[in-house]
Amino acid sequence: MKRVYIVKALSGTDIDKEVLVKGWVRTRRDSKGGFSFIELNDGSCFRNLQIIIDADLDNYQNEVLKLFPGSSIAVKGTLVKSQGGGQSVEVKANEVKVYGYCDPEEYVIGKQRVSFERLREIAHLRARTNTFGAVTRVRNKLAKATHDFFQERGFFYINTPIITASDCEGAGEMFRVSTLDLSALPKSEGRVDFSHDFFGKEAFLTVSGQLEGECYATGLGNIYTFGPTFRAENSNTSRHLAEFWMIEPEMAFADLDDDAELAEEYIKYLITLVLNECSEDMEFFNKHIDKTILETLHHVNESEFMRISYTEAIEILNKSGQQFEYDTIWGRDLQTEHERFLTEKEFKRPVIVTHYPREIKAFYMKQNDDGKTVAAMDVLVPKIGEIIGGSQREDDLQKLDARIQEQGMSLAPYWWYRDLRKFGSVPHSGFGLGFERFVQFVTGMDNIRDVIPFPRTPKSAEF
RNA sequence: UCCCCGGUAGCUCAAUGGUAGAGUGGGUGGCUGUUAACCACUAGGCUGUAGGUUCGAAUCCUACCCGGGGAGCCA
Incomplete structure (x- = not known):
């Protein structure tokens, strides 16, 4: 007999038919009326399937009554209309097979509440909770929707290297990749001689696939990457990971406006899909994690993203009458408090800030004719802040070279x-979207460590 | 890396200088088409680690470890 997933069983299409379901026990309630209730979850959806197990079953005393939360079982039975409230269908078991018991004295994830902090310490088991099941299903849909979105628009999915032998990406601290014996480093004139290393030179984990992405965009037109990204920054916040996933589209023959348009369409596409296809999980988030999340997402979807220049942003902040910890002076980067003011208080919707001073932005960004700003954009959303950073790229060799040299870097690499x-x-443009930050934004989860299965952060790489 | 807060029963927390408590989960008994089930009883703790102050420390002090919030860096 073929197993059906609980999501299918709950749909009721197999009503009054014999079904086989397999999953993990969430709770068991015994009735002295001569039977037990078991709530079974197999991960296929948020809801559990209620199983009615009659005490007449052969293994009722010896096995069924030993089923505690976490136990794994298979149930053969009839899918029937439920006699109780709370669920429309349930399974009347004819046969219960136990795969594995679960000792309630030792197993932490039972019926009681467990904090997210504690669950992080047992991340190998947290997939069995309501919250992490929901997060995982939503995350999965967001990944699928990402591919759908770009594929529908003729973007090619490319894989940029994870190991990069050029230390010129310039986006912060990098993790070194080396096969050298750390206790016996080859030296030359007092410095480590990397010619003996695996790649014959220094190598690192990538901090961005953008530069390689540009190579393919300028041959194939539109491309996107979706892969792991590594930053060795000692960041200890609820929005940073040392290892995260980033989506980086790159478009040839596109300027900053095209870039901003793509970013807005993409975000709305993802939100729409999650609202449509993860409604049960989203209702859970709205009820238990962030009571405004559904309202916020609908609002974001219906509103046009506000587009302002950096210069306008500074003016707005200065005129706001708001007291900030950091001054808002033209030429200085916007602080988190400024970004949140703009998106949460001033405009109450996503804001795309464009044309930042060239001094505070990366060398590869297109220099504007004013000689002061570059064609950069940051997409800011409520609660999370910066979710996308992008730009039109400098396509003039002379100007690019000048910028590289101005920053004290050499042209050769x-x-x-x-x-x-x-x-x-x-002319070409692109952006990077932090996948986990987006999962956070959509689910309302407070900590980025709880939207990736096994988070890597400073001092933490268990599992 | 900086600032602030925390670490007490399996889990979630109380107890701020005087014998360490509750809820929840577990066990036992009762009850019920139950659904965070309910009721009664019961077991369970060298209070993160190492020092110090004190007649006496979960409580005060110092260092370290771990966790959380905020900041910086960014996605």
Whole structure:
């Protein structure tokens, strides 16, 4: 007999038929009326399936009564209309097979409340909770929707390298990749001689696939990457991970406006899909995690994202009458408090801030004609702050070279990146979206460590 | 990395200088088409680690470890 998933069983299409379901016991309630109730969950959906187990079953005394939360079982029975409230269908068991028992004295994830902090310490088991089941299903849909969105628009999915042998990505601290014996490093003139290392030079984990992405965009038109990204920054916040997933589209023949338009469409596409396809999980988040999350997502979907320049943002902040810890002076980067004011108080919707001062932005960003700003954009959303960072890329070789040198870097390692400007250069743009930050935004989960299965953060890489 | 807060029963927390408590989960008994089930009884703790102050420390002090919130860096 073929197993049916609980999501299918609950749909009721097999009513009055014999079904086989398998899953993990969430709770068991015994009735002295001569039977027990078991709530079974198999991960296929948020809801549990109620199983009615008659005391007449052969293994009732010896096995069924020993089923505690976490136990794994298979149930053969008839899917019937439920006599009780709370659920429309249930299974009247004819046969219960136990795969594995679960000792309630030792097993932490029982019926009692367990904090997210504690669950992080037992991350190998937290997938069995309501919250992490819901987060995982939503995260999965967001990944699928990401591919759908870009594929529908003719973007090619490419895989950029995870190991990068050029330390020129310039987006913060990197993790070193090496096969050298740390206790006996080869030295040359007092410094480590990386010519003996695996790649014959220093190597790191990628902090962005953008530069490689540009190479393919300027051949295939539109591409996107969706892969792991590593930052060795000692960041200890609810919005940072040392290992996270990033989506980076790159478009040839596209300027900053096209970029912003794509970002807005993409975000709305993801929200729409989650609202439509994860309604049970989203109702859970709205009830137990963030009581405004559904309202917020609907609101974001219906509103046009506010677009303002950095210069306008500074003016608005200065005129707001709001007291900030950090001054808002043209030329300084916007602080978290400024960003949150703009998106949460001033406009109450996502805000795309564009054209930042060139001094505070990366070398590869397109320099504007004013000589002061670059064609950069940050997409800010309520609660999370910056969720997307992007720009039109500098496509003029002279200007690119000047910027590289201004920042005290040498041109040589960028030879291949510069070639893109030498041979058939085109205007092009792209952005990076932090996947976990988006999962946070959509679910209302407070801590980014709870929207990725096994978080890596400073001093923490268990599992 | 900086600032602030915390670490007490399996879990969630109380007890702020005087014999360490509740809820919940577990066990036992009762009751019931139950659904965070309910009622009664019961077991369960060198109070993160190492020092110090004190007649006496979960409580005060110092250091360290771990966790959380905020900031910086960013996605």
